[in-house]
Amino acid sequence: MFAITGITGKVGGEVARNLLAGNQPVRAVVRDLRKGEPWAQLGCGLVRADINDAGALTSAFKGAESVFVLVPPNFDPSPDFHEARATAATLKSAIEAARPGRVVYLSTIGAQATQSNLLTQHTIIEQVLGELSMPITFLRPGWFMENCSWDIASATDDGVISSFLQPIDKPVPMVATADVARVAAELLQETWNGRRVVELEGLHRVTPHEIATTFADLLGRPVRMELVPRETWESLFKSQGMKNPIPRIKMLDGFNEGWIEFEGAEAGSRKGKVGLQAVLQTLIELR
């Protein structure tokens, strides 16, 4: 049996669909049992657990051949990242107590970066979970193509997209969540020893310019990228309610300056199958 956290979200849901398609038994780990009902109807077991509840997570992970651990995104962490440290300690104690056979943790590109930024949350959790005695894989995908869902309205209605990724012609390692989930489902079913890292991106790297031209093709209207000046980010993010925008700004700097990169660079990453056009088409249809 495979225990899947984050199953009501993009990646976790698709991981579960991949496993169910292969007739594998799935335990849906949800924080709201009502949201798990559709999964129960698909034949999944259902367990309620918050990612910060060690006791509930222990029950959720007990008896699992393999567990998929997804930590919900936190775009506005405290300066000392104490939320990630607490989550790491909780996960470690739950996994130690439940002793599943293997663990696949959804991490990120750049988890090995030494400069502090938003992704440091995954660095912290990787370090703590890396101390576990059972086999663990850190799956490190690139920037999700589905982040473009934030741009659908402005691309469709105004023909303009604001880009924090800069310059406009700089290729960024991106990946479709369908590929992340497909690879995660494969990894969950593999056997290996110790700690390993799997880095994943799409077939080719994507520039902001390509995002605009792909939207233009799909929408049948001109779409242009508008670069948001770096010096305005802090006040902009604060005006949107962020208390501590520095980690997010440093993450964007890391992508733009190239120090957020795969440990094995482009040559060392696995490549997905799903392209940008297919992802944007789906996002437009879902609007």
Ligand SMILES: NC(=O)c1ccc[n+]([C@@H]2O[C@H](COP(=O)([O-])OP(=O)(O)OC[C@H]3O[C@@H](n4cnc5c(N)ncnc54)[C@H](OP(=O)(O)O)[C@@H]3O)[C@@H](O)[C@H]2O)c1
């Ligand atoms: N976006 C990117 O470019 C990117 C790139 C690399 C890695 N990542 C990583 O990918 C992960 C996000 O994956 P995603 O996009 O699939 O997420 P998502 O669609 O936002 O889904 C988040 C999931 O987490 C669950 N969740 C939220 N708060 C929870 C809590 N307190 N306890 C237990 N579960 C909780 C949600 O359940 P509810 O339905 O109950 O809310 C949902 O199932 C993050 O760890 C992020 O850092 C993202």
